Structures are given as C-alpha cells and as structure tokens.
Amino acid sequence: MDDSSTVRVGLIGYGLAGSVFHAPLIAATEGLVLDTIVTSSPERQRQARAEFPDVRLADSADELWGRADELDLIVIASPNRTHVPLARTALEAGLPVVVDKPLAATAAEAEELAALAEARGLLLSVFQNRRWDNDFLTLRKLLAEGALGDVQRFESRFERWRPQLKGGWRESGDPAEVGGLLYDLGSHLVDQALTLFGPVESVYAEVDVRRPGAQTDDDTFIALTHTSGVRSHLWMSAITAQLGPRFRVLGSGSGYVKYGLDPQEAALREGLRPGDPSAEWGAEPESEWGRLGAGESPLTGGGVPVPTLQGDYPAYYAAVAAALRDGTPPPVTAAEAAAALHVLEAARVSAAERRTVRIEVPA
Numbered sequence: 001m002d003d004s005s006t007v008r009v010g011l012i013g014y015g016l017a018g019s020v021f022h023a024p025l026i027a028a029t030e031g032l033v034l035d036t037i038v039t040s041s042p043e044r045q046r047q048a049r050a051e052f053p054d055v056r057l058a059d060s061a062d063e064l065w066g067r068a069d070e071l072d073l074i075v076i077a078s079p080n081r082t083h084v085p086l087a088r089t090a091l092e093a094g095l096p097v098v099v100d101k102p103l104a105a106t107a108a109e110a111e112e113l114a115a116l117a118e119a120r121g122l123l124l125s126v127f128q129n130r131r132w133d134n135d136f137l138t139l140r141k142l143l144a145e146g147a148l149g150d151v152q153r154f155e156s157r158f159e160r161w162r163p164q165l166k167g168g169w170r171e172s173g174d175p176a177e178v179g180g181l182l183y184d185l186g187s188h189l190v191d192q193a194l195t196l197f198g199p200v201e202s203v204y205a206e207v208d209v210r211r212p213g214a215q216t217d218d219d220t221f222i223a224l225t226h227t228s229g230v231r232s233h234l235w236m237s238a239i240t241a242q243l244g245p246r247f248r249v250l251g252s253g254s255g256y257v258k259y260g261l262d263p264q265e266a267a268l269r270e271g272l273r274p275g276d277p278s279a280e281w282g283a284e285p286e287s288e289w290g291r292l293g294a295g296e297s298p299l300t301g302g303g304v305p306v307p308t309l310q311g312d313y314p315a316y317y318a319a320v321a322a323a324l325r326d327g328t329p330p331p332v333t334a335a336e337a338a339a340a341l342h343v344l345e346a347a348r349v350s351a352a353e354r355r356t357v358r359i360e361v362p363a
Helices: 016-027 042-051 080-092 107-120 134-145 185-197 264-269 314-326 334-353
Strands: 007-012 032-038 056-058 073-076 097-100 124-127 151-159 200-208 219-226 231-237 247-251 255-258 290-293 304-306
Touching: 007 016, 007 314, 016 032, 016 042, 016 073, 016 097, 016 124, 016 264, 016 314, 032 314, 042 056, 073 080, 080 097, 080 107, 107 124, 107 334, 124 314, 124 334, 134 185, 134 247, 134 255, 134 290, 151 185, 185 219, 185 231, 185 334, 200 334, 219 334
Parallel strands: 007 032, 007 073, 032 056, 073 097, 097 124, 151 231
Antiparallel strands: 151 247, 200 219, 219 231, 247 255, 255 290, 290 304
8 A cells, every 4th residue: 555545444333432432533543534334223323424424324334345445444343243254254355454352252263363364465453442541551661661670460450330230232141242341341451461461371260240130240350470470460340339540560669550541532432532622632630640659558648640641542543554554563463362362261261160270372
C-alpha cells in the first residue's frame, strides 16, 4: 500500500465495542476512512447514520464479501461467538482484519487464524486497547527506568459494583457465547501481565458465580507465575463493594500504587473524541496520580506522586494504519492473543479442578 492510499474500513458490529470504541477511533485516525458499518438493528443504524452521515450501512457481513475489492480492512466488533467465523471469512476474502478481544474462545482457534493470516500475507491484529491506558503507560515507563528495582509482585484489578444483572450475551451461561468476566476483563488483565513480565509457567484461578440468577462468572481471581519469577495477582469482579487499587506493583526497591480508571472510555461514552479542543485527551488531574515509595501506605501520605502519562487509545489504530501502509509489525499480534488464551484456558481448568495448572513455555 503506497503512502497516498486511504484505508477503507468495514466495521462489523455497532454495539458497545463498535459504537463507543472502534468507530470513533477509526474516524479519528489519519489514513483510515470508516466506509461501512454492519448492524441489523434499525436503532443502531439510525445512531450510526447520525454520527457518521457519509457511512454506508449493511444489514449483514455477507454484504461486505461481495465487494471485498472496495475495502482494505475489516474490523470485527460483534459478539464473541462470531469472531472466529467472521475473521476466517474476511481473511479468505483477502482482507486484513482487526478483531476485538478475545480473538477466539480457544488458543487453538487463535493459532489457526494466525496461520491463515500468515499464509495469506495479511494483517491480523487484536484490539487490546488497555495497553494504551494512562496507568499502564506510566507503569511501563517506571519499569523501564528501574524505579521499582526488581519487581516481585504485580497486582492488577478491574473491579465494579454491579449487584444487579444487566442481561445480554456477556452474562449468558452458554459456552458458545464466550461470556463471563474471565474472558471479558480477564483478556485485558492477562494481556497486560504478559506484556509487562513475559511468559507464564503456572496458573491458579478461582472462578465464582455470585449474583442470584447469574449464569457465568462474575467474581474471578487469577494467580500467575511468570518464567521471569514475577508473580501476577489479577482480580476481576462485578460485585466488589469497596474497590481496590487498579495497580499495586511491589519491587525490591519501591512500590507503585494507582487508584481509579483511565478516563478514555468514559470520555468516549460521553461523546468526546480524540483531538477535541475542549479536552486534553487521556489526561487526568493530579489528585488521581499514583504514588511511588516504600514503607508506608499511599493512603496515609506515603511515597511521592507520579505524574500519570496521557492515555492514548488512538495509538492503536495509528499503528494499524502504519502496518498496512509500511509493513511495520501490528500493534498486537494474533500470537500474543493466543498466548493470553492459553492462560485463560488454564485458569478455567484450574478453577474447575481446584489445582495449579502448568503451561508449557516454548523453548
């Protein structure tokens, strides 16, 4: 693809993922044009038309395959059960693909898609936007600077207080739907842990269904032992009445504690967009900065405030555009997604059999 080319994007799905994350970020990325949105919902079609007046609308993904030569990238933001068949069809049609997480229900399916993409010479990437959260970027900077010494334990949480069920496929007990927090929030938490500290050799998990009427996990804990020696403790919950820190990272010289969530999702939900002059994208006030120190709780003034870097979700699609234009590596690979799925599968086995599960790490 030459420098003057514009990447025409077909977006499949216009629910939460499609309308809040993918469509706005695609539209804000230089070199990408949102060409077609696929949704069968009349209400969502009206919403899409109001937000993107020039976009083409389609009732089903089948309408895209007949004009594959008019598109340059397919983005799959539809329910989890559709990710693998849609990605496979797009790749077979000769189209590069971005898939919302999780890429698949199993690591084997993810590896099959990766092999297909490689054989066709096509980009296949997974939307792991939490690698561009403000707190994660800040932590990576601290680790690169050696500010914590040798990291011994990484604690990471996505906790919520939602005692009432919301319904929908994410809370379905049907395994085909790939619902539940393990594969939803766990996909983010595990991906971040692997990105920071490398491969995992063993997994222990507690996967619980707490709320009355719930059909799938809503309160889950995973403990990972990395080959590097770091231990990651990951919590995901919908029933946490008192929220813990987003990160608590303990090293031989210091620790970093950060509360609160990256502001980008809230901004997108409110209709703000990257580049909006009314807001500094991804920035948070000093009152929400994390603290770095040793020997005292940050809640009692211990440590020093660490300026939080700005979150940067737009960087994901900018990297996708660069990969298509220049042949640079994709921002997240299918192989990385498969590695995370190996961990999630091991967590499911661990919880079911109440034991620690070892993962074979490639030599």
